[in-house]
Amino acid sequence: MSRIKKATIRDVAAAAGVSIATVSKYINGQQSFSAQVEEKLRQAIEALGYSQNPAARSMVTGRTATIGLAVMDIANPHYANIVKGANRIALGNGYNLLVADLEENIASVRQMLEALVLRTDGLIVSSRIPADVIDWLSRLDKPVAFLGKPESGPGQRDLVTVGMDSVEVATLLAGYIARQGFSRIAYVGYTRAAWNAERLSGLRSVFDPASIKLAEFDAEAPTSEAGEKLAARVLLGPNRPQLVIGCNDLVAIGVMAEARTLGFRVPEDIAFAGIDNIPTSRYVWPPLTTVDVHSEATGEAVMQKIIAMIEGRTAADDPTLHPLLVIRESTSHFQGK
Amino acid sequence: MSRIKKATIRDVAAAAGVSIATVSKYINGQQSFSAQVEEKLRQAIEALGYSQNPAARSMVTGRTATIGLAVMDIANPHYANIVKGANRIALGNGYNLLVADLEENIASVRQMLEALVLRTDGLIVSSRIPADVIDWLSRLDKPVAFLGKPESGPGQRDLVTVGMDSVEVATLLAGYIARQGFSRIAYVGYTRAAWNAERLSGLRSVFDPASIKLAEFDAEAPTSEAGEKLAARVLLGPNRPQLVIGCNDLVAIGVMAEARTLGFRVPEDIAFAGIDNIPTSRYVWPPLTTVDVHSEATGEAVMQKIIAMIEGRTAADDPTLHPLLVIRESTSHFQGK
DNA sequence: CTGAAAGCGCTAACAC
């Protein structure tokens, strides 16, 4: 049943009795044609089941109609939702999405991106990658957009960046926490991430002036499992915190689960807050207070931006996304303040 | 700083003082060379920063080193984990992953796949797509593997299929539930999915002989939100179920959350079980009893298989994956049996 | 072991 050989533009031209140039122009809708020719073309294409060979096309145009998207961990709902948003915009604009899951494996990033870069018209990359790779990327003559601000290397570069301002996110959360009267906080971070320092400084900008104590912990990965593993150290040490902030929801959820296992009542004994607002956070118990960073909208925005760059349009100035505080039970009714 | 023009194979040939054919063979490691030539080649490539143009290569070879993966909903952790597994194997074998999120949008599947098919050497597709699209796919002369068994159309076709047997999954869960002594069950399914009927028949094969009553409900999507919406109807009707089975964890979690909101104690008043074992299920409250379908391993297996098909190797017979019952608190201590 | 030459399927000038 399967056609042995795909029809080419030449086959169509022959069948329709026109030249290949005409076929090409017709397919790309580059001009108008006599009704006759148009009709014959339609039929020939239909009959032969012709479709363009993207490789041939991109060889002469230099464009691939494909955009690369590299994320740190596709299993993290935050990133999955970014992919979702990006996918929607890409497909809607006739682009395909080449996805690479970096699996938090910083070491091999360069190699993975090199495979992507030649096959794509532009790249979207998590900013949590080494400075030298960022250098290399920004020197490529190909549009690159970063998810979140990359670590500023020597000599601040002009990088296209989409996503929440980490400082703003942290400040928003810290403000709420301070107003609630918490005074002994633990922050479970992930030092290897670029945004970690920013989130920390956002927190400190609120906590320090208010003399709220902030203990810092470093998870070995930004995951729930890592949160669980670290929980005992965070919760059972001296000066037990009144509230634990996870560097993201996943971590917060992990620490919170282990806290319950250890016998703490949440939030009566210890309160919890995260960052991202992944869908899960509504369904854990107690529902997690967090900051919505609009993951899916971020994915849409960054894709919109990179397409604009590729097509040389002045990027419709993106409506800057602002973090949104989401207050749930994990910070209510804390009793030990 | 950016190179105006990428070096081509011809530039390398000129720089090394050899022919382009030699360069090509060297790059593709197709034969050995005199030490001299090899050294010059190495240097020239290094100096020029040369790398192959994939479009040109694939135009002549007809291969793209890219594999397409279409999933119903990338935000569903089950699928995200399939992508994770598939990504790992693809990258490890020198393939790239072209991802398409179908967003549960059955109507436009054909169109989305058509964009993929020309750019890839093979396709992995969720089986929950219309029979005519499956027909079209299987008639393509390109390897296609399905995630889960597609609805068997008229005249059972020979399709490559990877993933759990839905009947087996359901039977496993039903057996446990029956042994626990539950006798009034509700199943919240998603009729539009191919596997729904199979899961149902798996359940019935255990429940019917045991005279366990099974009420069926149809969610409007296989998501937690849909589960929440449907919950009141499931829980507040006549003959309140003792246990609710979600067609997947997401749905079960949604119904369970709403059950608590409605004032039910879980599992004392009503027990819950899901299918998939997404990471979230460990962290909701109470932790959800479910069946692990090895999402990530499925992603790895299906990618392994499609690569074998592409490369004409006899697929190393895949170690059939078997579902694993995961018993957690959502089915313990039920008191109203 | 190395090279010459013939395309792969298509687009983009440029003629007519």
Added chain:
DNA sequence: GTGTTAGCGCTTTCAG
């Protein structure tokens, strides 16, 4: 409006 033609960068016989 339509056709001719020159490549895009690469692999692949086939000679030498």
